[in-house]
Amino acid sequence: MIKANEMSVKQLGRYIDQSVLKPDFTTEEIVKYIQEGVDYGCATVCVNPSSLDIAAKLTKDTDTKICVVCDFPFGTSTTASKVLQAEEYCKRGDIFELDIVANYGLIRSGEWDKVTADIKAVVDVCHKYGTAVKVIFETDTLNDEQIVKACECAIEANADFVKTSTGFLTGYQLDGATEATIKLMLDTCGDRIKVKGSGSIRTQEHFFALIDLGVHRMGIGYKSTPTVLGLTDELSKDQY
Secondary structure (H helix, E strand, O other): OOOHHHOOHHHHHOOEEEEEOOOOOOHHHHHHHHHHHHHOOOOEEEEOHHHHHHHHHHHOOOOOEEEEEEOOOOOOOOHHHHHHHHHHHHOOOOOOEEEEEOOHHHHHHOOHHHHHHHHHHHHHHHHHOOOEEEEEOOHHHOOHHHHHHHHHHHHHOOOOEEEOOOOOOOOOOOOOOOHHHHHHHHHHHOOOOEEEEEOOOOOHHHHHHHHHHOOOEEEEEOOOHHHHOOOOOOOOOOOO
């Protein structure tokens, strides 16, 4: 496999879901940061549902697609509510991927059948529309055994990706997509499901290290994208 430091900016951009998720963003800011994601050649722009019309307009006829978050950032809605949300977004026909937050309280409780059923219900409706599903575990709240078991639940539910973090967790040490966590997930998942790292990826060194480990995608905050691509030396203060 080609090493990250040998990749072009265009190749590196295909690893990125540019996060445009802050709830206080003005419409002008949403437009600006989605457009930057398109200009950087990111795989997707990851947006809140209320930004979908803007994203659809700005990504039309580009190589950048739309990723929408669902039940974000807590994942504590009922399964029926999650399904209704996913259906509402996916039926538009322009949603490439959907990032759903798993109920990580259930993961911490070891209620694995409920975790799997909650994920599977969303996966089933998304796949009906051809939309891939990434499942966020909020790994900073979990131990290694819980992360491994959560990956197995997502695999059983036929999800397309497992993902570390929302970037909006409070009350915990915010480590996000550490090399150790990504390696654990990759080793667990093998070729059965893809792995997305997100949270605290703000330097090119970290970005390159995860690529070289074999990560499939990364959620990068809108301020950090030019840094990880090597287009600026400024260290981002963004929390995603």
